[in-house]
Amino acid sequence: MEAEIAGELMTLNMGPQHPSTHGVLRLELKTDGEVVHEAIPHIGYLHRCFEKHAENVDYPGVIPFTDRMDYVASMNNNLGYALAVEKLMGIQVNNRVRCIRIMMAELNRIASHLLAAGTYGIDMGSYTPFLHCFRDRERILDLFEETCGARLLYNYNWVGGVMYDIPPGFEKKVIDFLDYFEPLVDDLNRLLSHNYIFIKRTANVGILSPETAISHGITGPNLRGSGVEWDVRKDEPYLDYDEFDFDVAVGEGKHGPVGSCYDRYMVRIKEVKESCKIARQAVAKITPGDVHESIPKRGKPPAGEVYMRTECPSGELGYYIISDGSLKPYRVKVKSPCFTAMSAFKEISRGAMISDIVAIVGSLDIVLGEIDR
Amino acid sequence: MESIRELLKAIPGYNSLPPLLQDFLPMLASCVIILLFVAILGMFLIWLERKVSAHMQDRLGPMYVGGWHGWAQSIADGIKLLLKEDIVPAAADPLLFKLAPVVVFVGAFAAFVVLPFGARSIVADLNIGVLFLLAVASLSVVGILMGGWASNNKYALYGGMRSAAQIVSYEIPAAMALMTVVVLVGSLSMQDIVNAQKGGIQNWFLFRIPFTFMAFFVYYTCSLAEVNRTPFDIPEAESELVAGYHTEYSGMRFAFFMLAEYANMFVVACVATALFLGGWTQVLPARWVPKQLIPGPILFTLKALFLVFLQMWLRWSLPRLRVDQLMHMCWKVMLPISLFLVLGTGFLAVYWK
């Protein structure tokens, strides 16, 4: 750590290794006592050049790479890529696959938001909600392990189908889990979300106005926390989302201005409840069928390009795939929501204190794997 | 200490020792007893904290070391810390660095001199007991600042400064809250204060007048800030400053800081017990139970342990306050309230009784 005193400002490095930056993120803070004048994020510590790898393997081989971008919401990453390639190849999957995909995506959304909420509690100093959230997240991971054998990186949504069919009795297990879990969200609210100290720490901090958010391309819960009602699942539905009944959670500014850290956090908590609703409906709609029937023998899409975006827990994940007609993609470009959220960090954190920097980083729910790819 | 002196006088040949030694040996004996007590207490409290936090977080905590619920976990941890390499950072100030944990520990340890464990179990019943306590508790601030500065680490410096600001600020409302009791009793001596609460729970200062009822909560909250516990644990905020002022410490020096923190927790709990919860006097009213059944020291320790448990409970439930919110709460909320309480108690003491 360097100690440079430029005039009166001290440069403090919240370095790549830090308990609260949710990964390898380096924040260069120019502080004057406790107040931060400028906070510059430096990324790239987890850069594995996913886009170059994608050009060297064939289309199905890219899917394990997509897992590792937003590693806590792996199902959604796979889904985006699979849908993009299916759009390019013109494949239609049957109802069973669509319902399974939606169910898995929503369960993964719940798991990701639980992790976000729990670690946000730890950042604020409240250690107990973290373990409660993880206890419930473990049950979701057990469900995933039953289906595809992996707990975190699933490689589950394939081009044209899913890897394994769900085991018998799985639907009942999912419903049991949802019955067990939904009342616990209220417990979490009583412990953390409605806590006076927590509200004081987050409700006036990190205000993100809707104009700044849209200009910075921020999407997902971060945008909805600023009051903009925008959800890809409702506004440009993919799979069967237009047939499902759910609400879009929007930041209301109950305890402070709209667009604060508290709003973004509450949007995630409300989304958890909505995801439970969607998962229940998805389970009810599953019909018998063969999940592998639409998987192409040789994945050779026609030459062309496609852009597909899906709603991931951290925002809209976009895949831009250019195919030259061969077995390997020519170019896969990923638009990652956490990347755009981080690009607005400098704006949001003007004039905050060091403790607020921690609050803001936690409320954006960044996953470094997705920022750096 | 008086009882130790009596005991020692019973040894044949004791009176033939030079008078200096005659005075010095009881002091030495008290010190050793208190030191042993603090060491064992520290180990017990660390184990208790781990168990309490575990059960609140829906898990089990230490289970293996020693068999029954891992009771020997703290002993094992202590041995491990003793065996660790003693690292002093190259650019650190060696004298201050090595002195800091000792100063912090002395600040906590010296307060045990005036804690009234029982009717005759107090090391020295100073007639300025409360004042002595408040003065000695400030010593740990010096140690924390030394530790933060001497580590030559920006995070440690931040932690040290924040902690110093916090402790010094919160001492004022804490002292004011204690003054309410002193005004009622008319004496600063700890034994006098405890004796004024004899006779059962209805005589406790906690329940006697509304002002001391509120003063208890003011004191308890301020004492949480004194010992750097959540919601006031900014100096040790793991998620912000790694470990604050004890970032660079390892091995036995770190153990000293930890021991000092738990000893401090116990001290403030003892002070609250002695002043508000009746100290070593009995809980059940004297009308029902004329003679105290549980011995004074044990009852006192149990009451203090309950308050310590409460501190742990608060730590694992509440988030942390931000530094400026903390300062705001001290100077704009706690201090006016405590001043009002002292004034109110003063009026009552003069015009009512």
Next chain:
Amino acid sequence: MKPVEIAALLTQQFGEKIIESKPDALNPWSAVAPGSILEAARFTKNDERLLMDHLELLGGVDYKDRIEVVYIVYSMRHRHRYTLKCRLTREEPKLHTVESVWAVANWHEREAYDMFGIVFEGHSDLRRILCPDDWEGYPLRKDYKYPTRYRDMPV
């Protein structure tokens, strides 16, 4: 608006500066002359019928004979999407920044510079974002040679 209409509107506004349009492809696009990208960006953002206020993706693509910069823009009001492309030479890929139109372009252009070596004129802070600051080479180019050493460490 339909992609065909958007393409027609752009051609009507900019004439020859729109080199080529393919509005009926799976992902409709128009190629814009590199010199007028800033103008075109401003027009797509501010024009009442287009109102493309959301820059979804800004990326580089390395075709064998040229480097392209792709802008995928979306309108949250009108719910339509369109792609703009700029074709640049491999020897000297230079383009004006659209940072003043969409703030997110700042980081996206830094990434394009990092990966392809495209220099964005007028950018406020053009330096590498994902690779270390002293990295040599542009990784996503097709002729990129994997380095064997970085700062005397074998890679």
